[in-house]
Amino acid sequence: MQAHFLPWHTEVAREWLGAKERFAHAWLIHGLAGIGKREFAFAAAASLLCESPLKGLACGQCPACGWVAKGNHPDLKRIRPEAVAVDEGLELAEDDSGALEEVVTPESGGATKRAPSKDIRVEQIRALEPWFNNATHRGGWRVALIYPAEALTTISGNTLLKVLEEPPPSTIFLLVADAPDRLLPTLLSRCRRLPLATPSVDIARQWLKYKDVQHANDWLAAAGGAPLLAKQQSESEKSPCPDWIVDLLTSLEQNRPLDIGTVADKLSKSSAKTWLDALQRLSIDLSLSAHGLPCRYYPSMQKQLHSIGTSERTIAFTQLTAWLNEQKRVAGHPLSAKLFAQAVLQRLLQTCKINTSGHK
Numbered sequence: 001m002q003a004h005f006l007p008w009h010t011e012v013a014r015e016w017l018g019a020k021e022r023f024a025h026a027w028l029i030h031g032l033a034g035i036g037k038r039e040f041a042f043a044a045a046a047s048l049l050c051e052s053p054l055k056g057l058a059c060g061q062c063p064a065c066g067w068v069a070k071g072n073h074p075d076l077k078r079i080r081p082e083a084v085a086v087d088e089g090l091e092l093a094e095d096d097s098g099a100l101e102e103v104v105t106p107e108s109g110g111a112t113k114r115a116p117s118k119d120i121r122v123e124q125i126r127a128l129e130p131w132f133n134n135a136t137h138r139g140g141w142r143v144a145l146i147y148p149a150e151a152l153t154t155i156s157g158n159t160l161l162k163v164l165e166e167p168p169p170s171t172i173f174l175l176v177a178d179a180p181d182r183l184l185p186t187l188l189s190r191c192r193r194l195p196l197a198t199p200s201v202d203i204a205r206q207w208l209k210y211k212d213v214q215h216a217n218d219w220l221a222a223a224g225g226a227p228l229l230a231k232q233q234s235e236s237e238k239s240p241c242p243d244w245i246v247d248l249l250t251s252l253e254q255n256r257p258l259d260i261g262t263v264a265d266k267l268s269k270s271s272a273k274t275w276l277d278a279l280q281r282l283s284i285d286l287s288l289s290a291h292g293l294p295c296r297y298y299p300s301m302q303k304q305l306h307s308i309g310t311s312e313r314t315i316a317f318t319q320l321t322a323w324l325n326e327q328k329r330v331a332g333h334p335l336s337a338k339l340f341a342q343a344v345l346q347r348l349l350q351t352c353k354i355n356t357s358g359h360k
């Protein structure tokens, strides 16, 4: 992981770190998904641990900066779900399977294979105790990065709350969240907030071009202005507007029948959060169209959006957007991924007042 602040966050970081003598022991770093909050938290940890910071920021040269870069600074801990750790390239240890669910996969011929947990488990918080109880290794700060904080369960969140109520000495907790409203209110009340802004379109576009992302404008629009998300999607998706949304909108516009079973099947194979985000963007674009405004996320589908997003459906689209947001809360644990996707698509089509056989 890089320990540099992204260009649009450097100034706020300097200001924030400059007030270190009044530093709170727990911070909630929040803002839109995909603007670089984790990068910010990691660079902040590096700056707090650096032994010869330059104007408050990590020097990148001292032993502490070297350990942070290699991921082995003894005064830095990353507390994140196993699934996130695996995405970061960590191999799961065989010996800590105690509290983990086991899944049977057909590929393993019925043998059990453990699925990486999507939660921050209470064991992970409890395991920090010896670390808190000893003096820091380098005599400075000790930093605990917790991300995404939404992955804290009620139990692990409450266990963390107890720690924050009587914070260990020289320790700074940096919690990172896209959606602070999904955290325990008691936990929120123990954290100072540090909201991070979304960069301006110009700065984000410049950064994407520097990162060699083609059609930066469209990717940035589809990602709601979040440059890191735009870059990630440009690497993993074929086009800024997902194919299935193009098909969906085209069918709706032409009043053609749509086989939602096939679409649901396809969606159920990817992360529910990803396709729910895409549907939410679609819903907002439909809402804007219903108000006669240009769409924000999928400008290439403007024609179809305007024909479906008609003014008498204004309220229905607003309700749909809120309903989709609600679905994200349960998205991590649906009983059946396919049935869940099917139910969501059904609701979308109902709002567009077109039934699945294609008749209005």
Ligand SMILES: [Zn+2]
Binding pocket: 049, 050, 051, 052, 053, 058, 059, 060, 061, 062, 063, 064, 065
């Ligand atoms: Zn340093």
